[in-house]
Amino acid sequence: MESEPATRSGRPPDALAGKLERTEVQRSASSIPGREIVQVLTEIPVGVGSGWHTHPGEEVGYILAGTVTMAIRGRDTLTLHAGDGFLIPPGVPHDARDLGPGTGRMLSTYVVEVGKPLATLLG
Template sequence: MTTGAGTGVQPPDALAGTLRRTELQRSRFSVPGREIVQVLTEIPEGVESGWHTHPGEEVGYIAAGTVEVLVAGRPPRTLHAGEGFLVPPGTPHNARDLGPGTGRMLSTYLVEIGEPLVTLVAPERDGGAG
């Protein structure tokens, strides 16, 4: 299945009440059992995504704003528009918009077909720097 760019489809997921996620496109990947999902995430100033995981890699790019990205086992990173980030499969992570204004992230997920794109998890106690 492929969702065309600009459809504005809002996929239901565990983070839907905290931030706005717009699925831009979805297609099977060349690796069997995997699909590519591209999402624009908009996080209002001061809001966190909440600690969560994905069933595959996340390749992300900050399109606008300043976002603090916390990934379990890594030191926190403050990213600005034009910077990218990577999150390994199944790794807990959290994003918080530092403002001013709404942060926008473009993420491409290389995930297992049929699995939920987002699963909320318990917060990391050390802020991810462990």
């Protein structure tokens, strides 16, 4: 079942909504029991980082615009450009930061546990 974007869905914003502009594109049940698929367009202003956070499932992402560093705990930091993809395993802390010169834009598809917050900021 598909839903409207988060701004009209009545769902509370996720933990990253205060730092980044995030628009839920679609949400649907998954063929994997207990999982749902959520697709989100994220816009990161120049010099802004998401903050270290996790997701309750995989994040499969694609950089639409800009240059974004993706720090992933336990791995080398990636420098991603428009056209690059990335994969974040479930529960792995990571932090995305736009290097500029313009706004970074990424499209992420999450395959996550139903009923869990899409993103959890780490302290």
